[in-house]
Structure formats: C-alpha cells, structure tokens
Amino acid sequence: MGGKSTLIRQAGAIVILAQMGCYVPAKSCQLTPLTRIFSRLGASDRILAGESTFFVELSETASILRNADSHSLVLLDEFGRGTATFDGTAIASSVLDTLVSKVKCLTLFSTHYHSILDEARGWAGVQLGHMQCLVSEDDDKESESIIFLYKLAEGSCPKSYGFNVAKLAGINSEIISLAKKKADEMNRTAERLKALRKLARISQDIDPVES
Numbered sequence: 001m002g003g004k005s006t007l008i009r010q011a012g013a014i015v016i017l018a019q020m021g022c023y024v025p026a027k028s029c030q031l032t033p034l035t036r037i038f039s040r041l042g043a044s045d046r047i048l049a050g051e052s053t054f055f056v057e058l059s060e061t062a063s064i065l066r067n068a069d070s071h072s073l074v075l076l077d078e079f080g081r082g083t084a085t086f087d088g089t090a091i092a093s094s095v096l097d098t099l100v101s102k103v104k105c106l107t108l109f110s111t112h113y114h115s116i117l118d119e120a121r122g123w124a125g126v127q128l129g130h131m132q133c134l135v136s137e138d139d140d141k142e143s144e145s146i147i148f149l150y151k152l153a154e155g156s157c158p159k160s161y162g163f164n165v166a167k168l169a170g171i172n173s174e175i176i177s178l179a180k181k182k183a184d185e186m187n188r189t190a191e192r193l194k195a196l197r198k199l200a201r202i203s204q205d206i207d208p209v210e211s
Contacts, residue, residue, distance in 0.1 A: 001148055001165055001168075002130075002131035002148050003131050004110045005041070005078075005110065007152060008075050009041065011073075011075070011108055012039060012073065014026070014029075015037060015073055019031070019033065034071055034072060034073045035069070036068070036069075036071070037072070037073045037074075037075070038063075038068055038072060038073070038074045039074075039076075040057065040060050040064060040075070041075060041077045043057070044056065052082070054083045057079065061079060061095060068099070068105050069105065070104045070105055072103075072105040072106070073108075074099060074103075074106070074107040074109075075107075075108050076096075079092045079109070079111070080092035080111070089116060092113060093115075093116045093119060093120075096120065097123075100120075100125060100126060104125075112160070114156070114160075117156045121156070127154070128154070128155055128156045129152050129153060129155070130153055130155065130156055131148070131149070131151065131153070131157075132150075133147060133149055133161060134146070134147040134149065135164065146161055146164040146165070146168070163179065163180060163183075166179070
C-alpha cells in the first residue's frame, strides 16, 4: 500500500537504465557501477516441483548469498513472511546481517518486522527509511483515516498502520476492534519478555561476589 515494493523495483530498473547510458527519472543521479543485480520479490510457489512459497523464497535467497559480492545490488522485499513470525524474523535478520557484514553489497531490504529495525539501527553502513503517510488526528480512533504519500523518508516507521489498511479494505469495525485488543495483549507480552531478557543480560554481566 505504501509503495515500498514499487520503490525497490524502480531502483533496480533505474540502475539498469543508468548503466545502459539511458535517461533516468530523476533530477540528479549518483551512479555506483554494479556487476550484478539480485532480487527476491513477490511470493509464489512451485506446485509441480512440490516447493512451497517459503521454500522458493529461501532457495532464491540462498542463491543470492552464494553469488553476490561487494559490487552487487541485492533487492529483498519482505523476506521471511512465508513462515512463523519468530522463525521469519530470525532468518531475515541473519540474512541481512550477512549481506551487511560479510558480502558488503548495496542492499534494499524491506520488512514489517520492527525487531529487525531495532537491531539494525546500530549497524555500520545501514540507513533506515520508511514510506510516508498522513493519519488524520481524531479523538475517536475508530474514525481515523490514512493517506499514503508514496515518498521515502529517513528513519524507521513510527508505528504500524495495519488496522487503518484493514479499514480501507472494508473489514468489519467489530473485527478491527477485537484485533486491536489482541494486538495490545501481544505487545504487553512482548514488552515483558524484552524486560526479562534485559534483566537476564544484566545479571550475566555482574560478577559473582566471592565470600
């Protein structure tokens, strides 16, 4: 909805146009010559081969990790969404870490996993961005509306707008209200787990006192 997938595809197309010597749709362009472009976009399975959507996603990503180098451009759109949240987040974070720290290639990596953003915030060479939108301010949260601006801005997205999109798609308001309550419960549980992990790390860093 916000335009991030289109932006990633457009970046790949512009690189090809620029290296061909063609005009590009931009006021100015700074080009880094690249040898190869790798992409992992969209979601589809291979029924005849017996390969699920997530398997296809992983096999294509494995090929990227084997063949990409520091002169490559890698485009990954919502990698890890085809499996359970924790597994998807862990695999996506590890792949991104490998691309940043070992392959060291130019990479455009989009995700809805906010925990990855929190982790990548401190990595050298990583710049966060989000697609801008406007949300109407209203005392009644149920009547909020959202307008997508289709512009890339610096920094991570301040919040998720999934409920606003659900409203635009025509999901019943009662279902959305129930979903919000469940989301609040999940967020509280996640915050408690985060606090426990922090306490565990602190306790491990404290040297035992000799008697």
